[in-house]
Every structure is written in structure tokens, then in C-alpha cells.
Amino acid sequence: MTGTIRTVGVCGAGGTMGAGIAIVAARAGYRTISFDRSAEALARARKQTEAFFAKSVERQKLSAEERDVILASMQSSTELADLGACDLVIEAVFEALSVKQELLGDLDTICPPQTIFASNTSTLSITEIASGCKRPDKVVGMHFCLPAQLMKLIEMSPGILTSDETMQAAWDFTERCGQIPVKTQDKPGFILNALLVPFNNDAIRAVEAGVASPADIDRAIKAGLGYRMGPLELIDLIGLDTQVRLSEAFYPITLDQRAAAPPLLRRMTSAGLLGRKAGRGFFTYDGNAMFGA
Incomplete structure (x- = not known):
């Protein structure tokens, strides 16, 4: 696999959107770490993910061997520190500015400087979310559509300080995942x-x-x-x-x-x-x- 992104973290992966995003990344061959503070939510998401891939095998979209490789690449954790191994962290947590800013601030102390932070928000400003960390140039909007594991569209939104390098790396990631990215302005609702x-x-x-x-x-x-x-x-x-x-x-x-x-x-x-x-x-x-x- 080309590119610098090898390991992807998903915050809020116990929820429907987060679980779907984790499937998209893992299905594309990335090692994926699903984080949620609720072990129960993660267990439920894992069970649903296994059922989704079982249906994919039944529909002959995957072989049983491919399914097993994908599932083996997916790790779940209730420890935020485990995301320190990630090259890209996508947050799909509760849609509140303070919650997302606090999360990025915590990730800032855990992840290496090259890690890209992406937000799945569709209502909040990427620029404002990025102000929660000390690397706003490494923050980008990446809005998946529900259900993420089936829908191809991803709305890509740079904040005011997002670097061209970050935007390109995130864009390349979406294409390697087989998704369809479109560039939007940093405005609520995007397109x-x-x-x-x-x-x-x-x-x-x-x-x-x-x-x-x-x-x-x-x-x-x-x-x-x-x-x-x-x-x-x-x-x-x-x-x-x-x-x-x-x-x-x-x-x-x-x-x-x-x-x-x-x-x-x-x-x-x-x-x-x-x-x-x-x-x-x-x-x-x-x-x-x-x-x-």
C-alpha cells in the first residue's frame, strides 16, 4: 500500500457512524483501532461488524479468507492512549464543539506530530474544532454519509489553517478506501x-x-x-x-x-x-x- 497512512484510529467507534467508518478503513487494508469509552458499545459494534462481513461473504462480495484478514486487522480499545500508534485518527463522537475540541487536545498529547486528525462533523466548523489542538494544520473535515460502510460519498473540508499536504493525504486515503471525495467549504451542512x-x-x-x-x-x-x-x-x-x-x-x-x-x-x-x-x-x-x- 502506498502513502504514509498505515494505521487508522476511529473515535466513537461504538456508535453506528464510527463503526461504519472503521469498516471502511479496515476493508481497504488498513490496520484499524476502534476507540470508545464504553466497552459494551464496542462489543456491540464488533458483533454488528462481524454480521455485516458475514453478509458480505454470503453475497460473494468477499471470500471467507478475506473477511478473516479484515477482522483480524480490527482492534478495539477503551484506552485513548492506544491511538498513539495511528497515522490518521477520525473522530465520530458526540456533535458538540467542546467535546470534539477536548478530544483533539487529548489526542495532541498522545499522537506523534505527523498524525492527521479528521472530524466527521457536518454541523460544526472544522477551524473551530481544530483550535482544540496545537496542530490545526493537521486537522481536516472528513464527513462520511450514513451508512458509512455502504455509502461512497465523503465531503472533504479544510479549515482555515489546514495544510495542502494534510488535505492531499486525507484525500488520497479516501480514494484508496474506494470512496468518492468532494471538496467543500468549511460551512455547516457542506453540500x-x-x-x-x-x-x-x-x-x-x-x-x-x-x-x-x-x-x-x-x-x-x-x-x-x-x-x-x-x-x-x-x-x-x-x-x-x-x-x-x-x-x-x-x-x-x-x-x-x-x-x-x-x-x-x-x-x-x-x-x-x-x-x-x-x-x-x-x-x-x-x-x-x-x-x-
Whole structure:
């Protein structure tokens, strides 16, 4: 494998997004260290990852031998210090600026100077996140799309101080992973969510207004527009609480009423109907299998 990135760390790998990012890196041949503070979350993610790769073998996308090599390259840890061996660390932790800044500050003391830090954020400024460490030139935005193990798009966003060398190394990594990178400005939502969040909110308002059932709205969008996933199924996948946070990030900036969180969304979130991870959102789910498994 060419390039300087050999070992990849993923922070927040006990969650759906982090686990998917770890799969992308490991599948491309990188040694991957999945970090999360919760051993239980890591164990659950590992079980889901094994099920995902078992399905890949069943569908003849991988051989059993290739699956075993990939799984053997994936390590889990609850010790942040283990990420000191990484050339690239991708964070997919809770979407709060202070949390991400604190994480990068801790990683700054653990990782060697050449390690690149990437953030999966779609709502926060890469430049502001980078201010949490002493190597802002080594920080880049790398926004994967859910489910990361199936979706190819990665929105690549440099902060004000991100070096060209860092941006190129991160870009090369995404291509070696078989992903499709696009360059965006350091603005909330980048390309995809800037368009998608208002659209998803429109679908929620249609449910609230009684236009049609969630199933029929999704069916219409998929059949009429050719989407592979309906907006309400997508909201269930990313989490209704995440949709709230996205709306709260975009509305103050754009003052676009379509970006404001619909009342139904807030009520469902308050009731704990968070989507797939809770077993119920706009639809009901049996179990918590990783998407694609």
C-alpha cells in the first residue's frame, strides 16, 4: 500500500457512524483501532461488524479468507492512549464543539506530530474544532454519509489553517478506501446536509399535516425520484435526535424556516422515538442489526 497512512484510529467507534467508518478503513487494508469509552458499545459494534462481513461473504462480495484478514486487522480499545500508534485518527463522537475540541487536545498529547486528525462533523466548523489542538494544520473535515460502510460519498473540508499536504493525504486515503471525495467549504451542512435537512423536515411536516403515512411518503419519493432510501427511513437511520441537532445548527445561520425542527420531530425525540437505535421512530425495527447486515 502506498502513502504514509498505515494505521487508522476511529473515535466513537461504538456508535453506528464510527463503526461504519472503521469498516471502511479496515476493508481497504488498513490496520484499524476502534476507540470508545464504553466497552459494551464496542462489543456491540464488533458483533454488528462481524454480521455485516458475514453478509458480505454470503453475497460473494468477499471470500471467507478475506473477511478473516479484515477482522483480524480490527482492534478495539477503551484506552485513548492506544491511538498513539495511528497515522490518521477520525473522530465520530458526540456533535458538540467542546467535546470534539477536548478530544483533539487529548489526542495532541498522545499522537506523534505527523498524525492527521479528521472530524466527521457536518454541523460544526472544522477551524473551530481544530483550535482544540496545537496542530490545526493537521486537522481536516472528513464527513462520511450514513451508512458509512455502504455509502461512497465523503465531503472533504479544510479549515482555515489546514495544510495542502494534510488535505492531499486525507484525500488520497479516501480514494484508496474506494470512496468518492468532494471538496467543500468549511460551512455547516457542506453540500449534502445543507440540501437534505430542509428536505427531510418537509417530509416530517407532511406526516404532521396528514398528507400521507410515512411509508407512503417514502414509497412516493423512491418511486418518483429514484431515491434508494426514503427521507423518513433516512431520518430513522441517522437518529431523530441528530436531525434536531442538524436543524438547530442550520436554522440560526440560514433563518430558513424549512431548516427549523418541526414540532413533531421534537415531540418524538422527547418521547424517546429516536429511530433505528431505539427500535422505533417513524417505523418500528426488530433488533439493532447494522444496516446492510
